[in-house]
Amino acid sequence: MKKLINDPKNVVNESLAGFAAAHSDLVRAEYDPNYVVRADAPTAGKVAIISGGGSGHEPLHAGFVGYGMLDGAVPGAVFTSPTPDPILAATQAVDGGAGVLHIVKNYTGDVLNFETAADLAAAEGIEVRAVVTNDDVAVKDSLYTAGRRGVAGTVLVEKIAGAAAQRGDDLDAVTAIAEKVNAQVRSMGVALSPCIVPHAGEPSFTLAEDEIEIGIGIHGEPGRERIKLEPADAIVERILGPIVEDIPFASGDKVLLLVNGMGGTPLVELFIVYRHAAEVLAAQGIEVTRSLVGNYTTALEMQGFSLSVLKLDDELTELWDAPVQTAALRWGR
Amino acid sequence: MKKLINDPKNVVNESLAGFAAAHSDLVRAEYDPNYVVRADAPTAGKVAIISGGGSGHEPLHAGFVGYGMLDGAVPGAVFTSPTPDPILAATQAVDGGAGVLHIVKNYTGDVLNFETAADLAAAEGIEVRAVVTNDDVAVKDSLYTAGRRGVAGTVLVEKIAGAAAQRGDDLDAVTAIAEKVNAQVRSMGVALSPCIVPHAGEPSFTLAEDEIEIGIGIHGEPGRERIKLEPADAIVERILGPIVEDIPFASGDKVLLLVNGMGGTPLVELFIVYRHAAEVLAAQGIEVTRSLVGNYTTALEMQGFSLSVLKLDDELTELWDAPVQTAALRWGR
């Protein structure tokens, strides 16, 4: 295992300290329990939004704390949901009296820990709602499973709900917008290489020099099938198919296309992927009117990418375009 | 070699097409010869700035084309300087009558090809200046070598010179600012893993599971020494020493600290590096007043990072803070 770390036990704390120091104009970090909030939190009268989950997915979520997006983020241990304490502490720190929305990726651990924290916050008189994101079409959604995972589409939920909260929507409205985005976004990923969790020291799985893993999650959990390496265009078609068929997206739809790097894939490759994905959508009459290409929801140093497609309407487009000022996403101010 | 590509021959063109499609609000790409310019180029009366070099360093340089930074970028083949034709074509496309500054990283190929293009542009009546960046302290600077390499400090030159041009400085003034930034910035890098050039298909070098390469360049060229893997803090100290001693930076200096990822290193590690680098500088009385952490000057999928330290004064700080709107660097608009 070759990593730029000191003690594996200190990865999250040291990284958080570096992040907070590099972005002290935007955020403030608290330790023990660990959380990050906007430098000027709480904002009186504004609905606050927090998200969180295991670390190792940076910039998710702390990189999205700031004006127009999240009010706080709660980083757990690497790939491990945070416990209720820091979630509660962050909820208290951001509450401006208008309620707090928890955006939670659908993993058993995240859901349970956020639930407990929400119960504790409610007991202290804070109104809390939760939206559980589950955009990953690689996983069968059924009553008999833990359901779909929340993956890169979560970033779009956070941005758009964040814009709604920033313009002054109330808790019901912000929650509804977040649910709408989650309902209209679908994602799927692929890995060319595994990742190594610092405390494990071993790759999450092994892939031969000519193999890739289709339907990969963002924790190095194995995907739905393993195939031989293909040209980028063929891989794009392979994962775009299930995404488009799911809702389904249809000719005439306007969409946002997110090409998300898993952490170890260079930008030059992500743009090759973007080119063909946009081309394939266009051939189906689906118009890409907004796009985002980069490393936004990662799995440490994993090589690979995911595609997310979000159906846009005028309101979502306007909220997407609204100013945002965070470490990882910034425009308009 | 596992990459998200189709034919290695088409890597640059397809990636460029994806980049231009994803950022059509900011840039326009031209092909054969390949270059990228601002969507609204040329800007009449404004000094124009272009840069370029081999591809594989993304977002450098095309990711920095836009308001407040570059007017154009010329991507060559992977790790190969572009030829004079596209440099000339880009120079003509951005010229707004106030002259064009070429920002060139100090490599024999880049310098020679930009020189030829500048001669051809001059023959057509365009006033061209060149600033050659050479911030890499890993390489001995001497009359008897090709001199220091231009590495990640180039981004700082491009941002600050771009802000000067945007505020209306004339060609002499913009050139002087670019030279000043280059004179005040020093960098050094380290690799944990090599990169693989698509047409070569083989790693640029091999490193044992417990080895790292100190003083690495951005083309997978070997560095100045190979050592055993160390904790992140020790590596930071090892490369920060030569940087600080070079100018030298001194107690009381205000600086910008850039932690630049080489492409395959996750953000969580870059922030661990940032934390200690800022700490070490602070202990020497050097105050980090501005910072930038992320993948800005990469070497494909190489794992590793470089540190750059730029001495700031009020003018440079103001120009750094000035609005910029590019694919990879954006604030203030």
Next chain:
Amino acid sequence: MALGLSWTLDWIRRSGAVIADKRVELITLDRAIGDGDHGENMDRGFQAVVPKLAMLDDDATPGDALKLVATTLISTVGGAAGPLFGTAYLKAAIAVGSAPELDGAAVVALLTAARDGIVLRGKAEVGDKTMIDAWTPAVDAAVAAEASGASEAEILAAAAEAAAAGAVATEPLVAHKGRASYLGERAIGHRDPGAQSTAYLLQAAADAAQAA
């Protein structure tokens, strides 16, 4: 012999020791069908629990100790295992109330409440390839042993043995809960890490009773 505070403390200390010992094994199980952190999570939790035992008063009850485990696991483990085991110990603590000593019926009540707490939070059934596949056979075995007049140590030994068998029995299953459910058929052939850690924790309980 009814089991008191010293058994409870011994159980918890033995739990910390066995989890530390099996940390890598549990990580490896979780790497195969999950995300490779179960051993790390459980170890972080029990390493936090053990030093806190010194804070308990001399007249503390087994329930007090179980509650300390519950709150510490909830606030240090995270992931799925944190809330699930945390709830288990919390419900177990409530079940044994303030009794200074636990007889066979109390031991059965403890195990049953723990299992029920996990089901309440996680909604898993037997056969879903989760820790419930170790807990439920353990509870069943404990009930049967108690009914046949076994001692507390024998009840716990029966529970531990059934949990271990239950963990092994998760191997051929497809998962319906937790991360392994994402894998479909590919989870077949791998043992559920939470069922395995459950077996180790119950073995620690039995060993502590044996030594009591």
Next chain:
Amino acid sequence: MALGLSWTLDWIRRSGAVIADKRVELITLDRAIGDGDHGENMDRGFQAVVPKLAMLDDDATPGDALKLVATTLISTVGGAAGPLFGTAYLKAAIAVGSAPELDGAAVVALLTAARDGIVLRGKAEVGDKTMIDAWTPAVDAAVAAEASGASEAEILAAAAEAAAAGAVATEPLVAHKGRASYLGERAIGHRDPGAQSTAYLLQAAADAAQAA
């Protein structure tokens, strides 16, 4: 036998063939002490040159063909090698002027002008571990051969042999120009890729003359 257009075309075509053939070898040399693209760069250039030869008129001169090589290499190769070889062919074209046939003196003038062009652009001296370490011995050998009354084919054979020896002789050197100069002592033991490609190009010239 003086060398005309057909020799020039044959030289260029043989150059294209040998560079394609040695592409991987040149990449490998450049990976060791540079950035691993020299074979790719040169191959891209010559693959662009060869089809363009058909565009030359039947009454074109050797100088016209060399100029076509020059402009094509300049506009397709990039890197350090593009401008350096481009300048070499450009200066060679100027040196041979519009002569339809090249005698021994013209061959020497061609080689000398090419070398001088590279030095003009790249400022390298013999011993700097660059292509000049192949070019300069080649020019010296050509001058000597011509002075001793050798034929055009013999002059080129002498030049090619000296270039090949010059390329080998770069191995023990520390580099003072180009990317290998960043390596200091670590460049020792590796052959300079540009010197090696020079040797192949001059061998192609000699082979073409031999076959003429």
